[in-house]
Amino acid sequence: MSLILHHLKKDIRCLRLLLLLWFILLLVNSLVMRSGLDRLILSDEGTEILAAAYVLLYVLQQILQIVIVCQLVQADALAGTTAFWLTRPISRKQLMLSKSLFVLLILVLPSLIVEGIVLQINGISISQTLSVLLQEIILQSAFILVPPMLVAVLTPSLARLVVTGVASTTAFFLIHYAVVASVLSFGTASRRRMNAVFPGQWPTILSTKPSAMVVSAILTVGLGGMVIIYQYLNRRIRNSGAAAVLGMCLVITTLNFWSWDVLKPKDSLPARSELIPESLKPVVRREGTTFMRGDADKLTILEQFELQGVPSNFFLVLTGLQATLRLSAEKVASSAFDYPLWFFGEEFQLEKGVRVLNEPWPGIGPRAIPLLSVDAETFQDYKDTPGTYTAEARLAAYQRLSTTVPLKTGSRHKSNSGEITLLGIVPNQGTFLTAISNSRGDGFIVTLREAGVRQWLLGTSLTGASYILRNRDRNEALFGRLQGKDLFGGFPTLHRLVVNRSSIYFTTAGIANYQGPVMDEEWLEQAELIRVESRFIGHFSKSVHIESFVMKTR
């Protein structure tokens, strides 16, 4: 153990300057920038500069971390025949353990602690922080560190490492996008949809399937780690190199062809939820059947779908539909849709008697959704044949939680998902809408800082929230139109804290023949801000059964 620590100390000493720089970047970027500096900067230009500086420092920090890891490995190179340690009394196992300790204690642990502190400062609860940290930071750190470490154990010098690193990254993307292009050109329709890479999304999206991304990340870390350990214990470049190439091919295959949804949460709702799946009634209204010819050989039947009995403070999202149409003893047509289809439930309701001065939020309700997809031949042969339609609709349930936020500049409010700070309230003046309606300034713009957690593994972002300005004395309300911006988020940052700078417009400007009261300081004095948060509570499935289902109703 003492020799392991001795080597650890040697590496710390060797990399002390880079480490110091990295620590400074970590502290400045996390503790200074994300812990509330943005609260002091109110102008858009200022926040944009702050966000750009953050991204720049974040990228630098990650690059520096990769450089440190590579230098760490190559300080006692495994490839080549000239390394000092090769003829010294240190075992390969000890060397590997000292390097692993370095990565864990010097790189991963400080990141973990600083991330935890940042989340705490931003009002994220300890339980939420721990659940995020345990699952994600370790996988993310490993995912960032393992590939460069892998290249470093296979190369004898920094120059070769850079060349090999650039070559393998280029090869990875070339092969991956060659596969994507092949699938898009020659694959089946469903495969084409699954593998689509949309313009502007490169290189954020390696795969549109979160499961494939997560499994690929685990494979990268797992296989890469195994090759690194093998190389440390055996020093066989050819074997390790071949294993690394095979691993890369496996990761590309997984990214493109993995179809099992490992992230799919189990169907469950909180025990004492007001939402009772049994009391919900799915209704398919066969009044205006429409057809959609998505692909050459497929025809999709769309029908009005509705879910009755959704409690007023809930809404549901149909996330998947697995449908089967039994046409005869032998003939069965089936299809599956597995992306968000539509929202169901009632509009948000204020107390009775409250007069809404502007337009409420867009409604949700019945909507034509794809019920079944069949090939053109089956449709022609069986379009008038009655069959039995059964489907399993998978639904995500959200609960609306209303809280009142003090209308005082600088006030902070703890919500279920993080912390909200009211940064400012200004009269709504000089906007496009006020200009075209030829009106004076009307209403207010409330600027908020909303902190929350983005969980990459669960594929959830900051839960959406909406705001209402209500005057209790006058029994009047204004629905807010929210314009949010994730200050520190987006590619290439991969941290979990989301800080939204949201401007909420409470205005009647633009409403034709507006006859209501003037939105001025006097109106605002008696107003309160209501926050309506949509909180995900769970998934469940609901069966749909239709007898004598005829594909062509008209």
Added chain:
Amino acid sequence: MPPGGATFGENSVPPWTRGDFRGFRTLEQTHPALRNPREVFSRLHLRVTFPERGLSKETHERHHRDSRTVQIIWPKAGCAGVTLSVPEGSIFALIGPNGAGKTTTIKTLVNILEPSSGEATVLGTRSTKLGPAQFEQIGYVSENQELPDWMTVRQLLAYCKPMYPNWDDAFAESLLRQLDLEPQQRIKSLSRGMKVKAALLSSLAFHPRLLILDEPFAGLDALVREEFIRGILELTGQDRWTVLMASHEIDEVERLADWIGILNKGHLELCESVLSLQVRFRQIEVRVNEEVAWPSPLPASWLLAERAAQRLQFVETQYDPGENEKALRQMFPMSQQVLATPMSLKSIFLALARTYRLAA
């Protein structure tokens, strides 16, 4: 009378004939118990073999039994057939032209390279199984070795010290002074020669049983070479360390080594004590008055036989003062004079190298 006891010619005068005994260690010094060179052979059973397809089980076992410090037996592509044992307490030099396989041999010994077949044994352990326990007793200095150049010389010593139970601080300090190294100087700022010295310092301070030097003289200037050789001789003289070195600097090797292995294209062509080589190799010159014919066939012990005017020259590889002169007089009855000149190691090596090239 110099060793060999024959008439010396004008050229190729060994240093000791000029009264220069620096670096020359007699057999009595290196092997006090073995005063007769032939006895060295009989006791250590040193043999040179040229295995084409590996070695028999018996040979293997015999070499294991005979090995004292280092043994290599492996036929592979790079070194087609090398079988040698290095006696404990000796300075053994592997010499040969560039590309002969010296560094490959050394790197195989210390498990930097793995033999594709066969095996190398160091301190009784197969080279592929060498671990910390063996490296605690092995010092290794190579021209290509990368030292942690961000360290100062003092930090290098502090870094190495915990790895060696036998580390001797006082000895390290005395070596620092002897090798004239500045402790606070960063290794990256040292010259090539000073770097080799620093590597040597870190490889000696723990009193290794075996010191392996791979081309230690490469890039060193004359003064540094001199200091280096003197240092090695003093140190090995004190502790009776075994030294295995690879070099193509024959002059330096001659001053240091008491055993020689000549590698040529991956084959160990010869393995013998320097003294024995110098005893049995002679440059023979026969002066004749008229044309005489070479005996046919030429004796197997003659190399590079050539005629120049009225002189016949060749290298005798099995020189025996009484026997050889008598045989030559019989072969060339008209000879006026027979000169048997002792050869330096460099001359012997060059003669052998030319012979190998001609044979190839």
